[in-house]
Amino acid sequence: MSKLKTYTRIIIFVCALAMIPANYLSVWQIQLEAPQYPEGLKMEIWSHKIAGDFDKINGLNHYIGMAEIKQENFPEFKVMPWLIWLFVAFGLLTALVGKRFLLWIYVIILSASGAWGIYDFWNWEYQYGHNLNPHAAIKIPGMAYQPPLIGWKQLLNFLAGSFPDIGGWLVIVASVIIVGILVFEQFRKK
16 A cells, blocks of 8 residues: 655645535525616525525515525535535544545545535426426416526526625545545556
8 A cells, every 4th residue: 555645644634624514605606686676696505504585585486486596405404414424534534544445435425525516406406497387477488597507597586696706615635635636646656
């Protein structure tokens, strides 16, 4: 089993620690901009809760038949904080033990969790945007209201945006660096 270089282990250690704030900061944000809301509306998704203007967003969504956004509808909020702590703990273990096979496992955990997270969020947006109440006040045949996964999208008179927030960026950047470290270590090995 090959040992990781000391500087590689330090970078992994720092990246693992950099993920801790993701449990205390918003990880994702959805923004809505429209003429009647010049200041915009923002929903923040934390690892354990929803915050921001989601009550106002629920009020608007009611007219187009979207389901109400309620924190208790998201079992992910029970899992995500523990998942982030797993990322931190496994990263620290990888840095302390310094074995390449642990770095491989760490990258697999981060990649699989990232892929699951992207799919889960897309599916949540899909369900909310497509499963509309047929008795809604506003009905436009063939119209779905799924916000973008990442980026901006026009939905009637609203411009909807969906982006990582500071906690999410910390996990993303740290994960990309860790994957880069694995690639670097593989080339160094050869």
